[in-house]
Amino acid sequence: MPGLLTAAGISRDRIERLVEAARDYRDGRGRRHPEALVGLVFFEDSLRTRVGFDAAAVRLRASTTTLLATKKTPAMGFPETLDDTVRSVGSWCDALCLRHPDADAVARAASLTTTPVINCGNGRDEHPTQALVDLFAIAEILGRVDGLRVGLVGDLDGMRAAHSLALVLSRFHELEVRCISPAGLGLPPRFTQALRDGGHRVAEVDALDVRDLDVLYVAGLPAPTRVGVLTPDQQARYRVTRAVAEQLPPHARILCPLPRLDEIATEVDELPQASYFRQSELAITMRMAILDEALGASCA
Numbered sequence: 531m532p533g534l535l536t537a538a539g540i541s542r543d544r545i546e547r548l549v550e551a552a553r554d555y556r557d558g559r560g561r562r563h564p565e566a567l568v569g570l571v572f573f574e575d576s577l578r579t580r581v582g583f584d585a586a587a588v589r590l591r592a593s594t595t596t597l598l599a600t601k602k603t604p605a606m607g608f609p610e611t612l613d614d615t616v617r618s619v620g621s622w623c624d625a626l627c628l629r630h631p632d633a634d635a636v637a638r639a640a641s642l643t644t645t646p647v648i649n650c651g652n653g654r655d656e657h658p659t660q661a662l663v664d665l666f667a668i669a670e671i672l673g674r675v676d677g678l679r680v681g682l683v684g685d686l687d688g689m690r691a692a693h694s695l696a697l698v699l700s701r702f703h704e705l706e707v708r709c710i711s712p713a714g715l716g717l718p719p720r721f722t723q724a725l726r727d728g729g730h731r732v733a734e735v736d737a738l739d740v741r742d743l744d745v746l747y748v749a750g751l752p753a754p755t756r757v758g759v760l761t762p763d764q765q766a767r768y769r770v771t772r773a774v775a776e777q778l779p780p781h782a783r784i785l786c787p788l789p790r791l792d793e794i795a796t797e798v799d800e801l802p803q804a805s806y807f808r809q810s811e812l813a814i815t816m817r818m819a820i821l822d823e824a825l826g827a828s829c830a
C-alpha cells in the first residue's frame with residue numbers, strides 16, 4: 531500500500547483502518563514518526579490541505595519540507611519539470627504530498643519514485659484525502675455512514691472532492707445519494723456508476739430540496755471568474771442560505787470541504803446544522819492517519 535493516488539477501488543477495510551487510526555490520534559494515542567521527512571509539493575494554492583498535512587506531520591513528530599511551485603519565471607531560471615522535481619524531492623523524503631493542476635500528474639509522479647505519493651488534488655479529477663476527511667467527519671458527527679441520505683450540491687462535474695467522496699461512499703451500505711447540480715454540472719457518470727455499483731440509490735436533480743437529508747455536502751460552485759458558467763441567478767439557486775438550511779431536519783449536518791466563496795451564507799454558520807468548521811477541525815487526525823499509513827510503508 532505505497533501511497534494514496536485515488537479513492538477508486540479503496541477498500542472498506544482500508545477506510546475503517548484509517549478511521550480507527552484517526553480516532554486513536556484524536557484520543558492522544560497512535561504511532562509517531564520522529565525520523566520521517568514529509569515533502570509537501572504543491573503546484574496549486576492550498577490552505578487546508580497543505581497546512582493541514584504540515585500540521586499533521588508535526589503532530590506525528592515528523593519534519594516537513596515544502597515546495598510551492600517549480601521555478602517558472604525568467605528571474606527564477608528555467609521551468610523545472612514535474613518529473614525532475616519528483617525524482618529529486620522524492621529521493622529525500624519518506625512521503626510526498628502532491629497537488630497538481632494536471633489530472634495525470636500524481637500517477638506520473640508515483641511511477642517515478644518509490645516514495646509513497648499522496649494525492650492532494652489532481653486537476654478536476656480527484657481529492658482522495660479530502661474525501662477521507664469528509665467520511666471521517668460524517669462518521670464522527672452523525673455517528674454512522676451506512677443508511678444515510680446524503681445530498682451533494684454544487685458543481686459536481688468540476689469539484690474533485692465530490693468525485694472522491696462518491697467513490698469512498700460507494701464502499702458503504704444502503705445510502706441514498708441525491709446529486710443536486712445545475713444542468714451540465716452533474717456528477718460524471720463514472721462516479722454515479724460507482725455509487726450504483728455499490729448498491730446505493732442515486733438521484734440526479736437540479737432543485738435544491740434538502741428536507742429529508744441527513745447530510746448536505748456543499749461541494750462549491752464555479753468561481754465567478756469562470757464567466758459564462760452560471761449566471762448570478764443560477765448561482766443563487768444553489769446557495770445554502772439560512773432559509774435553505776432551516777429546511778433540513780434538526781439532526782442533519784451541513785459539511786463543506788472549504789474554502790467557500792458564497793455557496794454557504796455566513797448567516798448559516800450559527801445554525802446547529804453547520805458542521806464545516808468541526809469537519810475542518812477533525813481533519814488533522816485523519817491526515818495524521820493517512821501520513822502514518824504512508825510512512826509505515828516507507829519507513830518500515
Ligand code: CP
Nearest residue numbers: 576577578579787788
Ligand atoms: N479543501 C481543500 O482542498 O482546501 P485547500 O484548497 O485550501 O487545500
